[in-house]
Amino acid sequence: xxxxxxxxxxxxxxxxxxxxxxxNLTIEEGxxxxxxxxxxxxxxxxLRMIAGLEEISGGILKINGKSMNHIPPKDRNLSMVFQNYxxxxxxxxxxxxxxxxxxxxxxxxxxxxxxxxxxxxxGLTELLERKPRELSGGQRQRVALARTxxxxxxxxxxxxxxxNLDAKLRANMRIQIRRLQKKIGMTLIYVTHxxxxxxxxxxxxxxxNDGKIQQVGKPITLYNEPTNLFVASFIGxxxxxxGLAKFSKENKEIIVENQLHIPVDSAxxxxxxxxxQLTIGIRAEHLKPGTNENKDHFLEVxxxxxxxxxxxxxxxVGSELWxxxxxxxxxxxxxxxxxxxxxxxNLLFFNSETGELIQSALKDKEQxxxxx
Amino acid sequence: xxxxxxxxxxxxxxxxxxxxxxxxxxxxxAFERFPLFQYLFNSLVVSIVIMIGQLVLSSLAAYAFVxxxxxxxxxxxxxxxxxxxxxxxxxxxxxxQIIRDxxxxxxxxxxxxxxxxxxxxxxxxxxxxxQIPKELREASQIAGMGDFKYYLTVVLPVSRASLVTLGxxxxxxxxxxxxxxxxxxxxxxxxxxxxxxxQLQTQEQxxxxxxIMAGAVIVIIPTLILLFFGQKKLQxxxxxxxxx
Numbered sequence: 001x002x003x004x005x006x007x008x009x010x011x012x013x014x015x016x017x018x019x020x021x022x023x024n025l026t027i028e029e030g031x032x033x034x035x036x037x038x039x040x041x042x043x044x045x046x047l048r049m050i051a052g053l054e055e056i057s058g059g060i061l062k063i064n065g066k067s068m069n070h071i072p073p074k075d076r077n078l079s080m081v082f083q084n085y086x087x088x089x090x091x092x093x094x095x096x097x098x099x100x101x102x103x104x105x106x107x108x109x110x111x112x113x114x115x116x117x118x119x120x121x122x123g124l125t126e127l128l129e130r131k132p133r134e135l136s137g138g139q140r141q142r143v144a145l146a147r148t149x150x151x152x153x154x155x156x157x158x159x160x161x162x163x164n165l166d167a168k169l170r171a172n173m174r175i176q177i178r179r180l181q182k183k184i185g186m187t188l189i190y191v192t193h194x195x196x197x198x199x200x201x202x203x204x205x206x207x208x209n210d211g212k213i214q215q216v217g218k219p220i221t222l223y224n225e226p227t228n229l230f231v232a233s234f235i236g237x238x239x240x241x242x243g244l245a246k247f248s249k250e251n252k253e254i255i256v257e258n259q260l261h262i263p264v265d266s267a268x269x270x271x272x273x274x275x276x277q278l279t280i281g282i283r284a285e286h287l288k289p290g291t292n293e294n295k296d297h298f299l300e301v302x303x304x305x306x307x308x309x310x311x312x313x314x315x316x317v318g319s320e321l322w323x324x325x326x327x328x329x330x331x332x333x334x335x336x337x338x339x340x341x342x343x344x345x346n347l348l349f350f351n352s353e354t355g356e357l358i359q360s361a362l363k364d365k366e367q368x369x370x371x372x
Numbered sequence: 373x374x375x376x377x378x379x380x381x382x383x384x385x386x387x388x389x390x391x392x393x394x395x396x397x398x399x400x401x402a403f404e405r406f407p408l409f410q411y412l413f414n415s416l417v418v419s420i421v422i423m424i425g426q427l428v429l430s431s432l433a434a435y436a437f438v439x440x441x442x443x444x445x446x447x448x449x450x451x452x453x454x455x456x457x458x459x460x461x462x463x464x465x466x467x468x469q470i471i472r473d474x475x476x477x478x479x480x481x482x483x484x485x486x487x488x489x490x491x492x493x494x495x496x497x498x499x500x501x502x503q504i505p506k507e508l509r510e511a512s513q514i515a516g517m518g519d520f521k522y523y524l525t526v527v528l529p530v531s532r533a534s535l536v537t538l539g540x541x542x543x544x545x546x547x548x549x550x551x552x553x554x555x556x557x558x559x560x561x562x563x564x565x566x567x568x569x570x571q572l573q574t575q576e577q578x579x580x581x582x583x584i585m586a587g588a589v590i591v592i593i594p595t596l597i598l599l600f601f602g603q604k605k606l607q608x609x610x611x612x613x614x615x616x
Contacts (some may be wrong), residue, residue, distance in 0.1 A: 051514060072513075073510075074515065080514050084507055086508050086510070103516050
């Protein structure tokens with residue numbers, strides 16, 4: 001088991017702009033920690049700095065309380081899985097799995113024992129004599145994972161390991177990796193740009209953008225209470241619907257994109273009226289189909305996607321495109337005006353200038369309480 | 373033409389008529405006239421030594437240019453490549469002086485060593501090594517593998533095709549070398565076959581073309597064999613890195 005501590009870690013190339021800026025973070029033992037962010041956010045760089053493949057420009061990296069800044073990768077006691085698997089093309093699966101152990105001079109019997117165990121676990125027993133080019137993408141990835149298992153390192157780093165796989169296989173591998181991590185109990189740091197992977201796999205997630213930490217927390221917290229607009233639009237699929245809004249005190253309503261008027265009672269918005277420039281956010285599942293009692297918003301449909309179990313509908317709201325997810329199958333045509341229900345308690349409020357969260361959705365919190 | 377001529381009698385060749393008889397006399401005489409076996413052996417030794425020397429040195433140099441990071445690496449590499457523009461003939465006099473001072477005249481090392489370093493080989497292998505994903509090096513770093521071991525166990529096996537290409541290329545060009553062996557050798561003991569061939573021509577007042585052709589045919593046989601077997605690999609290797 002390993003516990004990792006990052007204290008003020010920064011990275012800059014050629015003493016110019018910081019790629020990573022003052023990262024402070026603690027990763028607990030046995031935790032599945034996901035680093036997520038758009039490309040260029042510095043997440044891979046951070047991972048490579050933990051691995052020792054990239055020099056640390058500033059700050060201290062501690063593993064199990066010891067400073068690791070100048071320790072070579074091999075002495076950090078970790079394993080790593082790469083996006084392109086990094087299998088040696090001239091070696092068989094078996095030799096690939098054992099490659100690291102040979103370099104570390106592990107005794108032959110022990111090597112054999114670990115090999116069989118790992119091959120069993122990843123379902124590779126039949127494939128041990130094959131060359132990497134004779135394997136499918138999923139099998140290659142399993143070999144890379146088996147390599148991690150045999151190394152028995154307490155810390156494993158994964159750099160977008162699933163992005164070369166097709167969607168179906170990816171879903172499958174997500175479960176496999178998750179189960180593997182729980183079974184072995186290793187600390188795992190997982191880098192991805194795919195927020196679905198982050199949400200479904202991580203014990204905790206860190207959202208990174210432009211080399212700065214946006215938010216660290218449990219997946220569901222990030223979903224319900226994003227600290228800023230970036231996290232709000234990054235986490236969740238489809239992304240959160242966002243629109244500029246104004247609070248009109250006289251009519252007791254919120255005006256979104258000069259189009260939607262949502263009535264609110266004054267107790268509800270006690271913190272909000274201070275901010276003149278507001279941005280509101282609402283999740284796709286909270287844009288509900290209008291009912292007889294509540295159908296005061298009519299929105300024009302610009303796109304309809306039938307997914308079978310649900311229907312995804314896109315609306316034009318001012319300059320923004322909003323998406324709603326309605327359970328079941330709805331026969332709606334493009335161009336139609338459809339009644340939509342928007343409840344003020346589902347709205348998240350952000351400061352338009354800073355992007356910071358002012359107030360998260362009330363309804364979500366309630367549901368959370370019921371669920372637990 | 374040369375092959376046909378090598379089987380013709382001298383009379384037929386000089387009158388320019390069609391071959392009237394088939395004879396192996398020329399081959400027998402070629403071997404009698406000069407120590408062809410000794411020459412062939414010398415050529416073989418020199419070519420193989422040059423080939424191995426080139427492979428070792430240029431692969432090591434290419435490894436450094438690709439995997440090791442040091443200041444001025446790219447500049448050094450361009451300097452390296454620039455030496456390709458200097459024709460060998462231009463450096464032949466300094467080379468000669470060096471091996472003379474070393475006392476390497478009439479030795480295999482004098483024949484072979486000046487050709488060990490090749491900018492072309494380094495360039496070819498560098499392009500090839502660059503295609504090895506850098507994750508492989510990183511994975512081996514995490515596994516705790518040093519540079520030299522990585523070079524031996526991963527880089528060389530992975531770029532086998534290019535090594536074979538360079539090997540064949542090096543072997544053939546040194547087999548066909550003429551000017552340098554002519555300068556650096558003075559006796560039959562270390563003289564290579566190309567020089568021997570030339571000697572055949574000038575020894576007689578009247579050139580015996582049949583014999584010369586027989587000698588030439590013997591000399592090109594290794595080239596043909598190598599080309600025949602290596603052609604596929606050679607093509608693959610030379611175009612590798614040219615297209616992505």
